[in-house]
Amino acid sequence: MMRPVLSREGREVLAQIAWANVLVAFDYDGTLAPIVDDPARATMRRGTRGLLARVAERYPSAVISGRAQHDAMLSFSDISLCALIGNHGLEPWRNPDDYEVRVRRWRRLLEDRLGNLKGVVIEDKRLSLAIHYRASREKKVAVAAIREAVAGLSSVRVISGKQVVNVLPYGAPHKGIALQRVRDQQGCDTALFVGDDETDEDVFSLDQPGRLLGVRVGRSRTSRAPYYLADQDAIDELLRVLLSARRTSADMRRESDAPTA
Numbered sequence: 001m002m003r004p005v006l007s008r009e010g011r012e013v014l015a016q017i018a019w020a021n022v023l024v025a026f027d028y029d030g031t032l033a034p035i036v037d038d039p040a041r042a043t044m045r046r047g048t049r050g051l052l053a054r055v056a057e058r059y060p061s062a063v064i065s066g067r068a069q070h071d072a073m074l075s076f077s078d079i080s081l082c083a084l085i086g087n088h089g090l091e092p093w094r095n096p097d098d099y100e101v102r103v104r105r106w107r108r109l110l111e112d113r114l115g116n117l118k119g120v121v122i123e124d125k126r127l128s129l130a131i132h133y134r135a136s137r138e139k140k141v142a143v144a145a146i147r148e149a150v151a152g153l154s155s156v157r158v159i160s161g162k163q164v165v166n167v168l169p170y171g172a173p174h175k176g177i178a179l180q181r182v183r184d185q186q187g188c189d190t191a192l193f194v195g196d197d198e199t200d201e202d203v204f205s206l207d208q209p210g211r212l213l214g215v216r217v218g219r220s221r222t223s224r225a226p227y228y229l230a231d232q233d234a235i236d237e238l239l240r241v242l243l244s245a246r247r248t249s250a251d252m253r254r255e256s257d258a259p260t261a
């Protein structure tokens with residue numbers, strides 16, 4: 001049973017983890033940025049961006065996205081992240097050359113089979129593919145065709161998402177592996193991770209009590225995350241809670257200088 005992380009009990013858990021040697025990590029689309037029809041136009045609200053920039057000054061902060069790393073990078077140029085992981089956990093690390101070979105082959109096969117399907121777009125992220133069908137008017141038809149097409153691929157891992165089907169090399173490192181790598185690199189004892197979609201379940205299902213606190217954007221009956229945020233808007237409040245848990249002496253000076261009503 002998932003519990004609300006912005007409840008009184010959830011806030012206490014957040015306050016506790018803020019005092020620990022913690023890595024904070026976030027998915028991007030659907031978590032830091034609202035989902036929009038055209039993924040190329042997805043962007044963080046100004047408020048979220050400002051809060052995240054301040055959180056990143058107080059905590060080692062990472063983004064673990066399904067986007068290609070260079071694509072995600074554009075959104076975080078002015079935020080001091082300790083790590084920006086792309087391709088569902090594959091980038092920036094070195095991967096077997098075979099992954100790219102596989103992905104190129106899949107792309108050709110899928111373009112042959114799905115190329116005529118209106119509203120279906122195959123995004124090539126070099127180490128993985130994303131087949132988007134958000135623009136399709138006949139989603140059931142699109143999903144059935146995509147399912148049939150990917151069933152013909154070998155050595156593949158297929159993860160369905162929100163109006164997208166992700167196609168990855170079987171056995172490739174996933175977001176859960178990536179989170180553990182960054183947590184180790186940063187010498188952190190524990191991590192907070194917030195995500196909204198199927199590939200984030202690779203983190204949630206690590207199931208490492210005391211070493212990981214998983215928060216899902218949106219309640220779900222099937223998620224392995226112990227906590228949830230009501231919706232994407234609520235990410236701002238979660239960032240505010242993290243900020244106030246690590247107030248600096250400058251914050252406290254500002255507060256004591258403020259005129260009292």
Ligand SMILES: [Mg+2]
Nearest residue numbers: 027029030197
């Ligand atoms: Mg997401």
